Amino acid sequence: MGQAKHIHETQTVISKPIHRILTLLTKEPRLEVALPLAMKDLLRLRLKETREQRESLQQRYGMDFKAFKQAWDESRLSNKYSYEVERDYREWEATVTDEAKLREMLERMP
Numbered sequence: 537m538g539q540a541k542h543i544h545e546t547q548t549v550i551s552k553p554i555h556r557i558l559t560l561l562t563k564e565p566r567l568e569v570a571l572p573l574a575m576k577d578l579l580r581l582r583l584k585e586t587r588e589q590r591e592s593l594q595q596r597y598g599m600d601f602k603a604f605k606q607a608w609d610e611s612r613l614s615n616k617y618s619y620e621v622e623r624d625y626r627e628w629e630a631t632v633t634d635e636a637k638l639r640e641m642l643e644r645m646p
Contacts, residue, residue, distance in 0.1 A: 572646055579642045586635040593628045601632045 548567060550558075555567065561577070564570040590601070597604055607613050608625060615621045 576642065576645050579638055579645065583635065583638045583642065586631050586638060589631045590628070590635060593624060593631070596624070601628050604628065 548571070550567065558567070558570040558574055559565050562570040562573040564573060593604075594600055599607070604613075604625070608616060613621060
């Protein structure tokens with residue numbers, strides 16, 4: 537006997553106002569098409585925001601995060617322990633991580 541194939545389907549229930557918004561934003565009335573379109577748009581927007589944040593930090597410090605981290609680790613930053621530089625380090629590290637995750641999610645979208 538052949539193996540049984542299992543098809544996993546999930547039902548998504550959304551409110552009528554949300555469905556209307558999805559339809560208006562994507563110009564697609566079918567939820568199964570509109571939702572992935574909206575998710576791709578959101579991922580692209582978030583990716584753009586993280587890219588802009590990363591570029592802003594690169595411009596501020598005149599280097600990419602890898603070089604900044606190396607300068608940090610080697611104590612070559614003059615204000616290493618200032619609130620601003622520590623905050624920028626944490627934000628930059630999170631931005632680089634988020635950007636990689638967002639790219640991966642976007643690549644996996646159907």
